[in-house]
Amino acid sequence: MAFEPNVPPIQAHICVKHGLAAIAFYEKAFGAVNTFHQMSEDGKRVMHANLALFGGEIMLHDEFPEFGMSISSPKTAGGASVAININLPKPDDVDQAYAKAMAAGASTVMEPQDTFWQARYARIQDPFGHIWALNAPVAKA
Template sequence: MAFEPNVPPIQVHLCVKDGMAAIAFYEKAFGAQNTFCQLAEDRKRVMHSNLSVFGGEIMLHDEFPEFGGSVLSPETIGGTGVAISINLPAAAAVDAAYDRAIAAGASTVLEPQDTFWHARYARIQDPFGHVWAFNAPVAKP
């Protein structure tokens, strides 16, 4: 895969267990489009995948403990220290993104609500242990 000219300055790169299931989840939950997928030699695990979503890109791969296990999934380490924040254009988009993710199998961390920082905000955890936050501006009172 060649380095593409319009790579964003920051990208999300996720490690999961069952990469093909993760790709299917992100397609259903977030409307992601799988733009590249390279399977490992075992033809079961995802070596590398690019997903176009929310105007950005997610890179994704399965765990490969045989390569030293330096990058592990939240399932293996028992949680995550990161939340991925998706900034949306309108408050209604937060509710829609939350509802779609929950319907696809995500669990609620924080239901959609208006916050003190004048945003509509919600958090979910995907079935692979990653936490996602949806955020959009609301009018100041």
């Protein structure tokens, strides 16, 4: 039986430099499952990939400036313009996901902490420049 991700109504499609390395990072850091990827004709860049993670899916591709694509990786653009928010069921899940991402090579933007909006929350930056927010509800005091 093939893996069938829960494809949400809104889905991130991210651009990276070094797509195969990005896929390997997301597999290690987030437990992502590579459900599909297609290499470009040059055999070096990922034309399209689907990764199932945290019950949803992201798509990714390498940069293709020669085709006039206006989407650049955060490394080329000078930083990320959005954060990808991962909603987790329990506060401990935030700490565990954060630790796993750190061990895989992510960097800290915001360490896990309880917030005023009643969530356990952390932000990391992956080695490709994307910002990931990890969020879970905490019990109200």
